[in-house]
Amino acid sequence: MFRSLRLKLTLLYTLIVFLTFLIVSFIIYQYLESTLSKSLNQSMTNESRWIAARMERYQTKAENLKNVQEDIFDHAAYFPIKEYIEIWDSAGDIFYQSPNLALQDTLMNWYKIRKTEKPEIFTITDFRNHNIRLTGMRAGKFEVLIAMPIENINEPLEQLLVIIGWLGPLVIIVSLVGGYLLARRSFLKIQQVIDTAKRINADRLYDRIPDQGSKDEIGEIISTLNEMISRLDVSFKQMKQFSADASHELKTPLAVMRAQLENALDSKSNIIELKDTVARSLDETLRMSAIVENLLLLAKSDAGQEIIKRNKIDLHELVSQTHEECVILASHRSIEVILMHLDRVSVLGDLEKLRQAILNLIDNAIKYSNDGGKIEVGLWKENDKAKIIISDSGIGIPAEDLGRIFDRFYRVDKARSRDMGGAGLGLAISKAIIEAHSGMIYVRSTAQKGTEFTIIVPLLHN
Numbered sequence: 001m002f003r004s005l006r007l008k009l010t011l012l013y014t015l016i017v018f019l020t021f022l023i024v025s026f027i028i029y030q031y032l033e034s035t036l037s038k039s040l041n042q043s044m045t046n047e048s049r050w051i052a053a054r055m056e057r058y059q060t061k062a063e064n065l066k067n068v069q070e071d072i073f074d075h076a077a078y079f080p081i082k083e084y085i086e087i088w089d090s091a092g093d094i095f096y097q098s099p100n101l102a103l104q105d106t107l108m109n110w111y112k113i114r115k116t117e118k119p120e121i122f123t124i125t126d127f128r129n130h131n132i133r134l135t136g137m138r139a140g141k142f143e144v145l146i147a148m149p150i151e152n153i154n155e156p157l158e159q160l161l162v163i164i165g166w167l168g169p170l171v172i173i174v175s176l177v178g179g180y181l182l183a184r185r186s187f188l189k190i191q192q193v194i195d196t197a198k199r200i201n202a203d204r205l206y207d208r209i210p211d212q213g214s215k216d217e218i219g220e221i222i223s224t225l226n227e228m229i230s231r232l233d234v235s236f237k238q239m240k241q242f243s244a245d246a247s248h249e250l251k252t253p254l255a256v257m258r259a260q261l262e263n264a265l266d267s268k269s270n271i272i273e274l275k276d277t278v279a280r281s282l283d284e285t286l287r288m289s290a291i292v293e294n295l296l297l298l299a300k301s302d303a304g305q306e307i308i309k310r311n312k313i314d315l316h317e318l319v320s321q322t323h324e325e326c327v328i329l330a331s332h333r334s335i336e337v338i339l340m341h342l343d344r345v346s347v348l349g350d351l352e353k354l355r356q357a358i359l360n361l362i363d364n365a366i367k368y369s370n371d372g373g374k375i376e377v378g379l380w381k382e383n384d385k386a387k388i389i390i391s392d393s394g395i396g397i398p399a400e401d402l403g404r405i406f407d408r409f410y411r412v413d414k415a416r417s418r419d420m421g422g423a424g425l426g427l428a429i430s431k432a433i434i435e436a437h438s439g440m441i442y443v444r445s446t447a448q449k450g451t452e453f454t455i456i457v458p459l460l461h462n
Contacts, residue, residue: 006183013179014172021171025164032160036153041121043081044135047146050075052139055087059140069096084132084147095142107145111136123150189218193225205233246295246409253284294425298408301432308350308436312460315354315386316344319379322355326362326375333371337362340378345386346460349437357433360426361390361453368451369394384459391452397445405443406431 051072058068076085076098086107087096094106101107110124111134121135124147131150136143196209208229209222264277300307320342327337347354365375373393380387397405404410409424434441439457 006180006187009183010176010179013182014175017175017179018168018172021168025167029157029160029164033153033157036156040081040133040148040150040152044083044121044133044146044148047079047083047085048135048137048144051085051087051144051146052137052142055139055142055144059142072096073098081148081152084145086145088143088145090141107134107147108143110134111145186218189222193218193222197225200229205229205236246291250288250291253288257281257284291425294429298425298428298432301436306436308353308433310348311351313347313349313351313354314344315347315379315388315457316342318351318355319358319377319388322358322362323377325359326366326377329363330366330369330375333366333369335366335369335371335373335375337375337377340376340389342379343381343386345379345381347386347437347457348460349457350433353433354437357430357455358388358390360430361455364426365390365392365394365451365453368392381459384461385456386459388455389452390455391450393450396447396449396451397443398447402443402445406441 054068054071057063058065072085072087076083082100083098084101084107085096085098086094086101088108089095097106105128110127111122121133124132124134127147132147133150134145134147136145138144193209196207200207208226211219211222211226260277260281264274297307320339323337323339330337362375362377369375369392375390375392378389380389406427408428411424431441434455434457437457439455441456442454443451444454445451
């Protein structure tokens, strides 16, 4: 039951609202108690001063005793709060006592006379089975005592507690209903996400979660999930294409090997012909082995695994040696490989992998150059980067193919590439190697005019 996030949020919302209600109620109760207490004390102080002033006037003007007592009685009768009044003379006799008091429970029994003109207020417990506030003030030869029941404070507070007691359950009920409705409304969007996610599989990656255009957190989740599904869709399509291309590339040499071996078994070939068949089969085996190794390298790169070693490399020497090797490769087609520029720079990386990346690019340039063409290679230092440029005067790459030349098994001229033994992995591997060195690779090309590849890798900082 309590596994439901909707229920948990509803209960949490109710708890927060109820705790807020309790805190606010406590603050209101304390504030009202303090206000009523101050108001009672102020009323007692004002009463004491009024009676003290009346007694002082009685003493100075020698008024009739009965008139003074009647004035005090009338004043107390119209006073909105119940009060007890006693006035004692200096002889220790009662000058005036309010009718709600008796001789056996006089206020003087609870009060010690203090010789001060400033009123002092005390709380007396168990006065006629209830509590009172008592204050006294000297007025000439008279001692004025006034008391008021604390019920004047307690009654409003008790009424407030009754109101809080009734409102508490109502707040809980309203919070539960409101919290549930809010959670239900919010989870309708999440339920849409869940329902759509359940429908999506490898064959339905075109489906998307309905975007309601909200800018809240749920809208951001929906947008993020849709972007993730889009990336998965692209990845699955690439994976299917990759699997199909890889199967095709491996299927061809396997078919050739099978045909050659079947012919060798069925025919009465001599030893020389059998050796030739074995040699051709070995060539196909080596070709498949190279494809598998390259696929493994790309798979490690896709998985984020390290595919290079990191050592100090003299890039000047590497480019120079690679140029010498390519001069030999291109000589049989009368293609000239020119070393244009060579700065002395060092980088941190894998010597063999960088050699493979550069050789792939130059070999690609040789394959797509016409006989008697020209290839230029150069190494430049620019700020904290090393830049290698390989350009050719070959057939170029059409503009519509430029965006895909680094895709695996992609060929601009499929027939020509197969004739030359290419599997369509060279450029993809070069790109993976360069990016593993925290570098970048760019291409510019014009059809029938030539192609230029640019490699940029960070220099080694001493």
